[in-house]
Amino acid sequence: MPLAQRPQPDRPAIQIHILVGCSDARDVGQIHLEVVERVRSEYLARGVRSELYVLRTPGSFFTADVLTDVRRIVEGTQRDLGPNDVAEYFVHVLSHGELSIEGEEKYRCRLHDLTVEQGSVFNCGMLQATRVAVDLERLLIGLKPEVRLRDGTSFVVDSEEGVRKLLWTHYGFDGYIAGDWIRSVDDLRTHTRLQKSAVERALRTDPNLRRLTFHVTAGIQDYRRNAYVRVDGGEPDGKFWDEGQRTINQHLSSQPAHSIDRARQSEGQMPLVGLFAMSDIRGSRARALARFAAMHERPVTSYEPNTVFAISGSTLDLPETPFGPYAIAGLFYSAYTLGLRQYLIMGTGAAQVERMVRKVETDPLASLIVKHFRVALTPAAVDPEASAS
Incomplete structure (x- = not known):
């Protein structure tokens, strides 16, 4: 059920979709990018404007910094609405792993229909x-x-x-890092459901957000089967999001197992480069791969999964605000475990990129990680609305 109700206009509401997903490099491929843009265009042709903002944080934890990101997206949208416009908001919590599914229904599932394959290389690294x-x-x-x-x-x-x-x-945290500020995911199924509940609770108790219409969904991306699964029974209707994910599932299932989008997602995580990106940049991972390929003279014709480890948000350009716990965990994990030695810093102009770099360089933990592992920070200013292909 929506968290709040208000009178609906005669024409369809503007749909604002916010993905809270993991930083894992295998999460999306070229088919994902193409389908999302096509479905977005189809909705626009039907008179429905839809926007997708992507928040990438290791483990898909809905922490205070992610809530701040959501607030900024909503506030920016509300300021731009016309006098007769109404925005309908969707928050999609997305984790990843390897699943076994009982029953015939493979998309709209419940927690008890699913079994997580323990020890699989496809399971979220934040289990550790x-x-x-x-x-x-x-x-x-x-x-x-x-x-x-x-x-x-x-x-x-x-x-x-x-x-x-x-x-x-x-x-601003009174405690220790391990097991306190940063905690492991206990079970992918319950974790995804827990983060959905955390989103709903935060929206319901926020005096500004609670007046708006929100829908929250929970799903797991099964890297072994190359398929997205709702773990909340398919309620509420994700509209643009669900239509896109079903289409992506169909496209991937029709591809041969050796196709790039399927084969690269079904490998252990081996990214080429890391990325800090503002959440309003479309196709930031594809742009990052293109930049990286040009810099290192690699032949890349389209976006490939398992190439870019991404951390994205709407507050990455605010040097005075600290990084959240899982952004720090992800940066350390990517350098220490995955061996990344370069991060692209992607914003929508030179001034914004400079603030983003300054945030990394002045944050005590982020700067220590970058200096110790000799991670190069490469500025990358882009047009947020331009095509990523």
Whole structure:
């Protein structure tokens, strides 16, 4: 059920879709990009304007920083509405793994219809987030960085108490990194449902957002079968989102197993480059791959899955706001475990990109990770509305 109701206009509402998905490089391919744009054009031809904003955070956790991203998207949309326009908002929580499904229905499933294949390389890496966080704590204490405060004083992070002081002074969190600020996904099925509930609860209690019409869906991308599955029984209707995902499933199932979109998604994660991107940039991963290929003289004709590890949001251009826990976990995981040594910093102009770079370089944990692993930060300014192909 929608979280709030208001009188509907005679013509269809504007649909604003917000994806809260994982950073995993295997999540989308060229077919995904083409189908989304085609369905979007078909909706527009029917008189329905639809927009898709993509928030990428490792583990698809709906944390405070992701809620801030959602607020910014909604506020920007509301400011641009005409006097007779009404926006209908959809938030889609998306995780990934390898599933076994009981029954004939393979799209609209319930949690108890699904079994997660334990230990599969297709399961979300944040099932091991606590282990990743322990490694980050160990690195932090071993390097003993000096952290400067706003009042000009400084302290050295050389113990667990130093870690706790860092989290409190710079990230507003009273606790430790491992198992506290950063926690593992326990079960992909319950995790996706839990994040959906977290979204609904946050929207219901926000004094500004609760007056608007929101629909929240939960799904898992099965990398083994190359198919998206709703884990909430298909309620509520995702409209543009569901139509697009069903079409993508059909297209992928008709492709041979060795086709690029299927074969590359069905491998272990091996990205070529990392990406920080603003959420309003269409096809940011495809643009990042094209930039990377041009820089390194690689022959790439279209977007390929398993090439770009992406972190995206609407607050990445605000240097004074800290990164959230899973953006930090993802950056560390991508450098430490996946071996990435280059990140493209993608915004919609030189000034915005400069702010994004400054945010990485001034954030205590992000800057430490980048410096320690010698990760190159490459500015990439783009037109947000231009075609990504």
